[in-house]
Amino acid sequence: MLEQPEKEKEKLTQLITMTSELGLDIGANLIISNSTLSEFEYIIELLATVGFKRLTLLRYKPPEDIDRWVKEKPDEYTLLEFERKLLKTVDTYPHIQFRVDCGLAFLERKLPSQIAESKGIRGCTAGNRILSMAPNGAIFPCSQLVGQELSAGNLLEDDLQSVWINSEVLKRYRSFRTKKPFKASQCGHCSAKIQCGGCRVFAEDALGGDSGCPEPVLTTAMLRKYGKYGLSDTIVDIQEGIGFTDGGCPYASFEEIQGWLAAEDYPKWVLRKNEIRRKQL
Ligand code: SF4
Numbered sequence: 001m002l003e004q005p006e007k008e009k010e011k012l013t014q015l016i017t018m019t020s021e022l023g024l025d026i027g028a029n030l031i032i033s034n035s036t037l038s039e040f041e042y043i044i045e046l047l048a049t050v051g052f053k054r055l056t057l058l059r060y061k062p063p064e065d066i067d068r069w070v071k072e073k074p075d076e077y078t079l080l081e082f083e084r085k086l087l088k089t090v091d092t093y094p095h096i097q098f099r100v101d102c103g104l105a106f107l108e109r110k111l112p113s114q115i116a117e118s119k120g121i122r123g124c125t126a127g128n129r130i131l132s133m134a135p136n137g138a139i140f141p142c143s144q145l146v147g148q149e150l151s152a153g154n155l156l157e158d159d160l161q162s163v164w165i166n167s168e169v170l171k172r173y174r175s176f177r178t179k180k181p182f183k184a185s186q187c188g189h190c191s192a193k194i195q196c197g198g199c200r201v202f203a204e205d206a207l208g209g210d211s212g213c214p215e216p217v218l219t220t221a222m223l224r225k226y227g228k229y230g231l232s233d234t235i236v237d238i239q240e241g242i243g244f245t246d247g248g249c250p251y252a253s254f255e256e257i258q259g260w261l262a263a264e265d266y267p268k269w270v271l272r273k274n275e276i277r278r279k280q281l
């Protein structure tokens with residue numbers, strides 16, 4: 001759409017005309033990566049011009065290619081910037097219904113918990129309000145928590161009601177907020193843990209806290225404990241540790257170090273899952 005906007009606009013306009021004649025109201029999904037964020041206003045304007053009335057924004061999840069992940073994963077500052085842009089965008093397009101996926105539930109972290117509860121906002125509901133099914137019938141707690149270890153059963157072989165009631169995988173995700181990995185994490189100490197809880201995809205073990213959250217709602221002591229206090233200071237410390245040229249330039253740039261920190265954030269459970277998949281091919 002960004003490469004050939006006029007051509008794509010024409011196709012999408014035809015699609016919207018056809019579907020509305022059938023009484024259907026279609027929406028668009030937009031993945032929030034660095035590429036889409038750099039053109040965010042333009043993309044929304046294009047989609048609005050074409051006539052979309054519902055847009056769902058999805059958090060960028062780790063792809064198999066780690067280099068791509070490092071390149072496309074918005075860092076914490078970019079996510080906070082996106083939050084500001086989104087508020088403005090929602091005001092600019094009042095006729096469009098904007099929705100965010102559960103992976104972006106941290107956007108609702110400042111909502112008083114009683115209001116969140118009354119609106120039914122529950123953040124991560126893997127294996128609770130949602131299930132996902134693969135083309136081979138395998139059942140997973142959500143479309144992003146997949147792989148052999150996370151299979152709850154198979155619709156072609158098992159009784160769905162029995163899987164829903166008895167699956168240990170589903171039970172584990174339904175109660176993740178009560179488990180040690182979550183309770184010990186920044187999410188476990190965050191005051192938004194009920195309406196948000198973070199996305200399990202970003203947890204090292206696919207069960208604990210969300211290490212990619214841009215702004216946990218924590219006390220200062222807890223922010224320090226989880227390394228969320230003064231990230232720029234951390235980067236400057238690393239730069240000083242590596243050293244400077246005679247001319248005073250750091251050997252590692254701010255952006256480079258941010259990239260290393262982002263690579264460290266690549267969830268270990270996704271690495272394991274990719275490794276298993278590669279061996280099976
Ligand atoms: S720390 Fe976790 S629970 Fe709190 S806002 Fe961030 S992702 Fe949500």
Ligand code: SF4
Nearest residue numbers: 102124126142199200
């Ligand atoms: S793990 Fe939870 S928050 Fe993440 S995509 Fe699945 S249901 Fe949503």
